[in-house]
Amino acid sequence: MTTQMTRVRPAAPPERRRRARTRTANVAGVGRPGFLWAAPATLFFAAFAVVPLLMVVVLSFMSWDGIGDPEFTGLDNWRRVLDDPVMIKSIWLSLLLTGLGVAIQTPLSILLGVWAAGNQKNRAVLSAIYFVPLLLSATAVAVVWGALLDPNFGVPAEATWLFGDGNLYGEQASAIGVLAFVSTWQFTPFHTLIYQGAARAVPPVLYQAAEVDGAGRYRQFFHITLPQLRNAMITSMILMVVGGLTTFETVLILTQGGPGTDTTISAYYMYERAFRSFDYGAGAAIALVLVLAATLISLVMVRLSGYDKMRSTTEGL
Amino acid sequence: MRRRPNHLAGAGSLVWLFLIGLPLYVMVSATLKSQSEFAQDGPLALPDDFTLDNYTGAFDTGFGRYFLNTLLVTVCVVGIVLLLVPPLSYAIVRSRGRVTTGVFRLFLLGLAIPLQAVIVPMFYLISEAGLYDNLVGVILPTAAFCLPVSALILSGTMRDISRELFEAMAMDGATPRRVFFQLVLPLSRGGLSTIVVFSALQAWNGFLFPLVLTQSDSSKVITLGLYNFKTERGIDAPGLLAAVVLSMIPVLLVYLFARRALVQGLMGVGGK
Known part of the structure; x- marks a missing residue:
């Protein structure tokens, strides 16, 4: 095709062509920042995030008690961590709590998000209240619920018909229930925000077309809204998985991993081993397991959903 | 209809x-x-x-001090983020070098690093640097972990600046510095306020770094004060909850007056 064009239209004189090219190059190059603009932030981030991340790998092969110098001990930490029944149990507990979080929070936040995406007046007021948990630190959330669910002075002590002896922390099932519930209370508003934004971005044309076709509210929800929320769903679920695996404050403040080690999830166990038993090498190994698990699960979710291909939800519109 | x-x-x-x-x-x-x-x-x-005894009591037990410490940490973290992220995002959006693409990838990956992953080495590094139990040792890593999300939000904003404006300035022979100060910064105000609110929230509500990197009462932040209150005098629920209310007043004020920036800051991570 190019040869044809040159045959039909004679090429521009070489001199003029060259000038034209330099001018576009100028426009493209002038005013463009070089790498130096990114350097300070990159160095800072490397020093305080990338280097520590690499060091956690190194430290997982070393023994350190926090006082002397770390010493290489080869696979010793890994052997101890992987042989430790509490560690194995903590992985299952982490997965259970994360799974519960995704299973409870996803439907809840989709419904709330789609609801809040409407533009009636009362929704604006109500959603302003809904999002208050976002403003509290994880510590504050745990402290408030701790006071509310206190076995002696909290609600369970008054409503014994519902809570039995009132001590929700005495048994594994109820303790896990408390953790799942408090996480739901704390994080659902955030995911609601994600779904609200996504639901607002659904092209109204789709609903108008469905309405013309006589589709009711529920069919519209299942056949338009839900498929349109796919990308938001993946983002939100990945954040839930990473957040669930790294839940820490709630466990530290509400159950301290108890009763026994029945709510000792890996993120909490890592803290206990490193900063309470001063076994920093084992702590580093557990941290690495956590990172690998979170990355692996996120990658699998991205691949399975085809999100990496960035299929647009507005294709064909 | x-x-x-x-x-x-x-x-x-x-x-x-x-x-x-x-x-x-x-x-x-x-x-x-x-x-x-x-x-x-x-x-x-x-x-x-x-x-109102519970509120005055909270101040008697040191929450005034914790409040000021947290404020200091927050201001410094926001300062660092504001200093580092705008030039970074500008380079990400406008530079054509391969290095900058790599930098952007690095920050995208950085989004996925959980704090828990790095606290053991962070404790080692900060102790070695002699910054243990010093608020500087809390400020630096907290700011670093605000960078990926902030960079993502701000480059999103800067990408929306129309290309014609850049080309017009380039025609005038403007240097990158002039483009940055006269075009990019003024047009990124929305994104800037979002990252300010985002990083302020992170710093104000941060818990893990202060827990692991500080020890004494004089360098305690508010979240740590709550945790200590709960473990030492958890029986005094009204006092404890008064401290919680005090800790969330500044955030509540931001929510009331900059709700858009706050909500967008949160959406910037997941909404795209």
Whole structure:
């Protein structure tokens, strides 16, 4: 095709062509920042995030008690961590709590998000209240619920018909229930925000077309809204998985991993081993397991959903 | 087209309102009761004799100090983020070098690094640097972990600046510095306020770094103060909850006056 064009239209004189090219190059190059603009932030981030991340790998092969110098001990930490029944149990507990979080929070936040995406007046007021948990630190959330669910002075002590002896922390099932519930209370508003934004971005044309076709509210929800929320769903679920695996404050403040080690999830166990038993090498190994698990699960979710291909939800519109 | 009201959704939203509202009600009403009244009447009862002793008590137990420490940490973290992220995002959006593409990838990967992954080495590094139990040692890693999200948000904003404007300035022979200060910064105000609110929230509510990297009372931040209060005098629920209320007042103010920036800051991570 190019040869044809040159045959039909004679090429521009070489001199003029060259000038034209330099001018576009100028426009493209002038005013463009070089790498130096990114350097300070990159160095800072490397020093305080990338280097520590690499060091956690190194430290997982070393023994350190926090006082002397770390010493290489080869696979010793890994052997101890992987042989430790509490560690194995903590992985299952982490997965259970994360799974519960995704299973409870996803439907809840989709419904709330789609609801809040409407533009009636009362929704604006109500959603302003809904999002208050976002403003509290994880510590504050745990402290408030701790006071509310206190076995002696909290609600369970008054409503014994519902809570039995009132001590929700005495048994594994109820303790896990408390953790799942408090996480739901704390994080659902955030995911609601994600779904609200996504639901607002659904092209109204789709609903108008469905309405013309006589589709009711529920069919519209299942056949338009839900498929349109796919990308938001993946983002939100990945954040839930990473957040669930790294839940820490709630466990530290509400159950301290108890009763026994029945709510000792890996993120909490890592803290206990490193900063309470001063076994920093084992702590580093557990941290690495956590990172690998979170990355692996996120990658699998991205691949399975085809999100990496960035299929647009507005294709064909 | 007029739609029927959706009663099911309405009912569901009221249930959720109750679940969200109950703890908030208990939190505020408990702080207005004396400790003995709270223990006797339970958390759900309305306060009989209003008292503000719990709030003054919180200041007596050092929360004034913790408050100032947290404020210092927050201001410094926001300062660092504001200093580093705008040039970074500018380079990400406008530079054509391969290095900058790599840098952007690095920050995208950085989004996925959880704090827990690095606290053991961070403790080692900060101790080696002699910054243990020093607020500087809390500020630096906290700021670093605000960078990926902030960079993502701000480059999103800068990408929306129309290309014609850049080309017009380039025609005038403007240097990158002039483009940055005269075009990019003024047009990124929305994104800038979002990252300010985002990083301020991270710093204000941060817990893990202070927990692991500080020790003494003089370098305590507010979240750590709450945790200590709870473990040492958890019986005094009204006092504890008063401290919680105090800790969230600044955030509440931001929510009231900059709700858009706050909500967008949160959406920037997941909304795209």
